[in-house]
Amino acid sequence: MNINMTVRCDECSNHTNCRCGMSNRDHQPLKFTCRNCGSTIGITFDVQGADSLDTVALAAMLSSKNKRKPPKLNQGVRHRVTGATEVEGESPFKPGIDFVDLHLDFPVVFGEYEMGNTPYMQASMRSGAERAAFHRDRLGLVNAQYKKYPQVIKLIGMYNSGFHGPFAVLARKSFKVEVRSKRLEDINAALYTVVSHYVLPFTLPDTSQGASRKFTHTVLDLLQSKREATGAFLQKLYDTEYLVGLQRDCLKIYKPIFHAEMPLRPALFLDLDPSYVEGQVPMRVSTNDFEEYKEVYKDMAEIYSRQLVLVAGINNLIKRGDHDAFASGVWVTAKGKDQAPDGLEDYADVALGNKPRFLDDPWFTLDPVAQDNKLRNGIAHAKIDYNEVTQKITYYPKLEGMQRASKEEIFLLDYMRRMLALFREVHRLHHLIKCLNYAILLEPGASLIKKPPGV
Structure with a gap:
């Protein structure tokens, strides 16, 4: 209509x-x-x-x-x-x-008025009626859930603040999810039951489930085949509280994604549009709020950079039996200096754009669409312009002193698409955080961790 x-x-x-x-x-x-x-x-x-x-x-x-x-x-x-x-x-x-x-749900192309050539009809012609109907059904789930987003955000806040008693009450009253005990593993189970349900329309469920199974299988295999080395890796994560802080920050990304529900709707359609090529057609988003969402990308990129530390640690365990052992000769300067990190501590400080270089033949395939360090740099250094009329975003990713010569251009819908891709990658790697958390809390990994008395 x-x-x-x-x-x-x-x-x-x-x-x-x-x-x-x-x-x-x-x-x-x-x-x-x-x-x-x-x-x-x-x-x-x-x-x-x-x-x-x-x-x-x-x-x-x-x-x-x-x-x-x-x-x-x-x-x-x-x-x-x-x-x-x-x-x-x-x-x-x-x-x-x-x-x-x-239209909230579909991309809109600039142009003259054509009777009957509505955004829905244009989308159906590009994707086919069956895929357009699927998009409608997926957004039907968003429509049924979005009024509960504030409660989900509140539940996450209670978890992050350690208010586990009120957390259990809210989980039961608002989501009909029971917390089986006061043990952290049961509180985690209740939290992720709720979060997974409400984030479902924004994810690729098969990809997330496949990643979760792969993480579980990989960690269990390492606990059996390289028990002591894996225990040392888990001990490092426990002693530094790296996993705790990273989990807390990952949980914070769901709030801005829920808030971006409306401009993400046409970006979700691009999953189903085989004709979409970024930047070629200036497709419009019917909610013109780039300024509100540009920091979200930068924050998620920072979390993603920290998640890669976990990927690298496991990669080193698999390849070399030591979470700190990076391959030599992967990146050597013109003067012959090997740039391989000395260990995970060193790798954590490597810039996001360089981190994938040191994942030699990695056990986990990263999504290349989610790795846009140029866009992240443009936002982080405030070198970005937005034209509200055309919805064109211009960003300058290089350090060029006072000049702004090297520029990249995308449209708002392209940006929302990249933000969605990065969110999905951060969400996918959040499953790895959950898996490692359970490895620390439950056997066979729990007995490998030395904890202070009374913990």
Whole structure:
């Protein structure tokens, strides 16, 4: 179902024709930028019975006596406009007036108005009707869950703060998940039962499950085949509290992902769009909030960099029987100096862009889309520009003194896609953190750890 309207910008009086595609979400805040002056204009829809809106609209059209003049199809839909005033416009839209297509769930391509060529129809033609229907079903799960996101965030906060009693109460009352005992392994089990359920639509479930099985098998195999060396690795993680701090920071990433639910919706569709090539088509996101999400990428990249320390430690155990033993000759300078880290402590300080170099024939395959150190550097050093009208992001990844010569350009939707890919990789490696935590808490690994008396 689509609702057409014309709005006049409050700042410059420029007119824009808007075609607003309805999602199945009951609250739909859409945004775009006036092409004439750059002011933000919002159109917010509140929809009753959002999941049956298309069915109701189709029934109204079929039952209409006057087929030339279809009935109004906005029953149960209320909307309000901010930053502009709704005015009477021509129907159908005429050329010569700015036009914007808006839809929470699908990418929108810049261009002229074409009757019937809605974002949903464009997406269906690119992906096929079956995949578009799958996208709709996946977002149906988001629609059913998003009002519970604040409770999930609250549960994570209680866990990270050590409030295990209130945590157990909230888990039982809000999520019907029982904490079996006060032991940390049972509290962890309850936490990840909730988190895994609510993060499911944003992940690739088969990939996550496959990674979890691989981590478990690898760690158990090391505990049997290289018991003492693996025990030393676990002892290092325990003594430095590296795993505890990393788990706490990993859990913090779910809050910004939940908050980014709306601009991530069209990025999720790109999983299903075989024609998508980054940067070639300036596809639009109907929630224009890059500034709110740019720090999220940088923070996740920092966590990812620390997660690679765990991957490297296990890689060294598998290849050389010592978590601190990196392969020599992997990266040698022109003067013949071997840059191999002296151990995990040294490797932890290696820049993210260089870390994968020292994972020789790694046991775990990293996602290359998630490894974008150029974008991370551009954000970290505030060398990034955003054009709100075109949704183009320009970033400068190199250290060039006062100049800004070497630039990269992507669109907002491309950025959300990269953010989603990085999140999935951090979430996937979070399973490794869980696995190593259980190795420290449970046998056969627990007896290898020397703990202070009373712990």
